[in-house]
Amino acid sequence: MSFFDRVKQGASEAAKKAQQTVEITKLKSQISSKEKEMDKIQLKIGKAVYQAFTTGDLAQSEAEVMDYCEELVLLEQDIAAIDDKIKNMKSEKACTCGKVVPIDLKFCPDCGKRFPDEPRSEDTIGDIRVICRHCNTENDIGSKYCIQCGDELSASG
Secondary structure, three states: OOHHHHHHHHHHHHHHHHHHHHHHHHHHHHHHHHHHHHHHHHHHHHHHHHHHHHHOOHHHHHHHHHHHHHHHHHHHHHHHHHHHHHHHHOOEEEOOOOOEEEOOOOEOOOOOOEOOOOOOOHHHOOOOEEEOOOOOOEEEOOOOEOOOOOOEOOOOO
């Protein structure tokens, strides 16, 4: 691989990493907005309960509080889905113990739980890769040489 090819590859990888960082930042901003919305709803719950308390009939706030709680559940689900997107972008997964680990681990290093064997996420669907016949490393489709072992990647095999 020539010097210029390596520079080009490095620049391409840096651009991909920068784009990933921008996307993750946008997703984290969405999470922050949803958390602020949750805070507002929790404040409304408190006001509804207090108002019912001052009138002496807590039961009157029950329906209103239940509606607010359902909104909170939906927001929590949205946040969890966004968090999963971030983990997929970072090639990470979370264990039931709360530890976030690389996606390719089979066991949690903290609790020892075995992760189920799962195919890679949807973000890799459609990516065409060339697998090196020598070391089985994935390479970009336009690569002429393996990024791991330097073996020539040819159409004949």
